[in-house]
Amino acid sequence: MxxxxxxxxxxxxxxxxxxxxxxxxxxxxxxxxxxxxxxxxxxxxxxxxxxxxxxxxxxxxxxxxxxxxxxxxxxxxxxxxxxxxxxxxxxxxxxxxxxxxxxxxxxxxxxxxxxxxxxxxxxxxxxxxxxxxxxxxxxxxxxxxxxQGQLFAAAGEDVWMCLNCGHLHKGKQVPEQCPVCQHNRGYFVPVDMAPWTC
Ligand SMILES: [Fe+2]
Ligand SMILES: [Fe+2]
The missing domain is CATH 1.20.1260.10 (Ferritin, core subunit, four-helix bundle)
Incomplete structure (x- = not known):
């Protein structure tokens, strides 16, 4: 050095x-x-x-x-x-x-x-x-x-992914619970923010 x-x-x-x-x-x-x-x-x-x-x-x-x-x-x-x-x-x-x-x-x-x-x-x-x-x-x-209260709700219809199990949900807002794995709504993201989606 x-x-x-x-x-x-x-x-x-x-x-x-x-x-x-x-x-x-x-x-x-x-x-x-x-x-x-x-x-x-x-x-x-x-x-x-x-x-x-x-x-x-x-x-x-x-x-x-x-x-x-x-x-x-x-x-x-x-x-x-x-x-x-x-x-x-x-x-x-x-x-x-x-x-x-x-x-x-x-x-x-x-x-x-x-x-x-x-x-x-x-x-x-x-x-x-x-x-x-x-x-x-x-x-x-x-x-x-x-x-803006949009972490789990969108203005229009959106596709959301549960990051625990990968379930895709279509709607204006995420469900309280994932119907597949029962994890809470905190696991959902708009699918375009989910990793590795292509
Ligand atoms: Fe930084
Ligand atoms: Fe840094």
Whole structure:
């Protein structure tokens, strides 16, 4: 590892990003548990899915630090306390944090990495920033569905899938219980939001 990297701001930014991603992963895992306890399986899956992607981001940043194995890196950071009883609040907080990463934090880190000559690191910051924007849009979309009471109801006839057993239900809203597997309505999603449908 070059002396330049050891003395760089990029080294610190990578550690801050690793900390931020690791925390986001945990926050989303907590939110997923909360959603599951509220019988909102779909929300739980969305938080879990995103948590796994934050883990992958943490790994990308951590791998950039591999050359400093055995060293400690001291950083100052500001991290959110996103605790709420209400899942809608958690969705809004998640959206806010993702937008901050996309708009402010990672572009600033990328700029420093470019100035310091660490171009592969800058590329990681810029590409992951794009993913964070997708996360933000996903959380915003789901928050809107919850706000408008459309998580389990559509304006017109829709096809919904029970994510437990795959049963397809046609109608304006999902049944209280899946008629096939008896799982609660929290398992239903509009079929176009179901994974692996083609
Ligand atoms: Fe991330
Ligand atoms: Fe994210």
């Amino acid at each position: 070059t002396a330049e990297f050891q003395n760089s701001r990029t080294k610190e930014n990578l550690m801050k990003a690793f900390a931020g991603e690791s925390q986001a992963r945990n926050r989303y895992t907590f939110a997923a548990e909360q959603a599951k306890e509220s019988n909102l399986y779909v929300l739980s899956e969305i938080f879990e899915f995103t948590a796994e992607q934050e883990r992958a981001h943490a790994k990308v940043f951590y791998d950039h630090l591999a050359g400093l194995a055995g060293h400690n890196i001291t950083v100052d950071g500001t991290y959110p306390v996103d605790a709420a009883d209400n899942l809608l609040d958690l969705l809004h907080m998640a959206h806010h944090n993702e937008m901050e990463e996309f708009e402010d934090v990672y572009p600033a880190f990328a700029k420093v990495a470019e100035e310091e000559g660490f171009l592969p690191v800058a590329a990681s910051f810029r590409m992951i920033a794009q993913v964070e924007q997708n996360h933000a849009m996903r959380f915003q979309h789901i928050a809107k569905l919850v706000e």
